[in-house]
Amino acid sequence: MAEVKTRKVAFPRYAEYSCAFKYIVEQALGCKYVMPPALTKRTMELGTKYSPDFVCTPFKTMLGSIIEALEAGADTLMMTHGLCRLGYYGELLEQILRDLGYQFDFINLSEYDMSKKKEYIRIVRRFNPKVNYARFLVQFMEGLRMTEYVDEITAEYYKGCGFDASGGQYKRAYQDFLTAMYTAQGRADVEAGYRAAKRSLQSIPLDKPQRPLRVGILGEFYTAMDAFSNLELEQKLADMGVEVHRWMNVTNQFLRYGSGQKNLRVKIQDLSQYDMGPTSTANIWYARECAERGYDGLVHIKSSGCTPEIDVMPVLQTISTDYKIPVLYLTYDAQTSDVGLMTRLEAFYDMIDMRKKVL
């Protein structure tokens, strides 16, 4: 019998989820994972050079990241399906890479009907025909759990890191956690890493005022969550001494609300009755939720030309006037200079800070 070649799989670098992709590919599918290098200016330059000009920025980032993965030795690329233009990006991405002359296998999830269970088996078999299904199921679930842990610890980190009184221990604990996730080989590693992070984040003393400034982050799925793409917005805000909250993450968006967000819509029926895009319902719901909880401000993030998020903006303006909560609207393109962002963020911080003292 002919030896089946082990695939070397890569997926574009995305926030801190690459560790979960790696885990699922290696532990569940029994393939090798090629970790694309961390996103840098070079990634952006590669992506921008070969992308259509008016495509949204996440596409450029992903293209750049995938080229870097091919350079690093990947032979099988995977692309996700999506509910906006993202659904077509797999095809476009493949075409651009083939025109450039790269050779690879391309597994595009948009080509499968994701509502049928049988299709999932077809996808798994394409990765590895000799996969052990029992092991696959167990490890796949563990990979999803890792995603939940990443989201939980990340959320906890950004809420606290602005008030770290220990001179960097908090950040180190978070980075140690990420290292543990990126190197995890099995369930025991994942659980141990998670518990260690939970313990240290809770034991490091925080110098938090009674009523800290709280800001809610919402917006387009990729740019709002990927620190490189939003020029480390969350860290920058937190460093000014702000509790940074973000509901949007893979756990909340996909693992908990996999089959639509009807139950989120209950509270915003007066504002919106239909989904206007993949994230509109969640964003509108979250904006109102933050406003009702008395947060001091909202930051809305989108990449240039993101139509679903442009549709959300008028609703946010309504919420902003009704609840008197300021919203900072930020549009990102392929720029890598953060001077303009800092001006706006500093002004936003000054404003919510002075406002809180008066009101």
Added chain:
Amino acid sequence: MEHAYLGVDVGSISTKGVIIDKKNHILASRYIWTQGDPIGAVKELVRLLEEQFDKEKYKIVATGTTGSARKLVGAVLGATMVKNEITAHAVGTTTFYPDVRTILEIGGQDSKIILVENGVAVDYAMNTLCAAGTGAFLSSQAKRLGIEVEEIGEYALRSTHPTPIAARCTVFAESDLVHKIQMGHPREDIIAGVCNAVAANYLNNVGKGKKIVSPVVFQGGVSKNKGVVAAFERTLNCPVIVDPNGHLMGALGVAILARRGSGRREFDFAVEDMDFRTREAGCGGCSNNCEIICVYRGNELIDSWGNRCERGARVR
């Protein structure tokens, strides 16, 4: 010796400086062009301010910088307060107009709107991707029409039938304008049309979704243009206040912030004779290759920035 406070606002087009006393009275002020050389402009500004300043009676104990070159100029002047221009404008205006509700500001490259309630900014917006409808657009169109940018207001007010000009985008506005010129529209009407376009563009882009409540204060370089002021008054249907020192408001604001701040360092007018230079260095620590800006006084490194992580930190 009485205490005085220096505020410097270095924008893309113009550089503004004021020296105020404890009661916010202006002791010296100057407005010059930046001309793409912020350090040179600031040295010139300091020289001009020194001429107006009474060194026997006052001494400058705190310095603030704002505007897009605030960091660079802050390093050069040894500032005790470096603040973004939005906060500086809000603080400056609310100090002189405590009742203000809306601040419109149009500068050389950017424009912003600040909403104020009870003397505190509660919401703001700033133009993002595009510089449409700012001073740079007005001055390039003035050049095309062969008049000085300072004269635009006078021309505009003489017009009785302003030419409608597409306001959405500078590029479209410009081609529309060229077309109208060649069709034979009188120059006054075209100029009035340009002023209307600037106001409309501002309200559609920056002011979108913001509730503009009177009293309205209009400032920034473009506020000196009577044509745009008239266009705003017509569109908003309320009086628009233009302070005689409106173009200095950012500098005033940051001088006030420097006075309120805790940092104190006596300002030395000798900077006008010192040699400052900047150098851009690629970090090379990883493939992000951060552009690090190093500022030197003579041969001494006084500040550096631009690195994203500690690998690129350069110490003096």
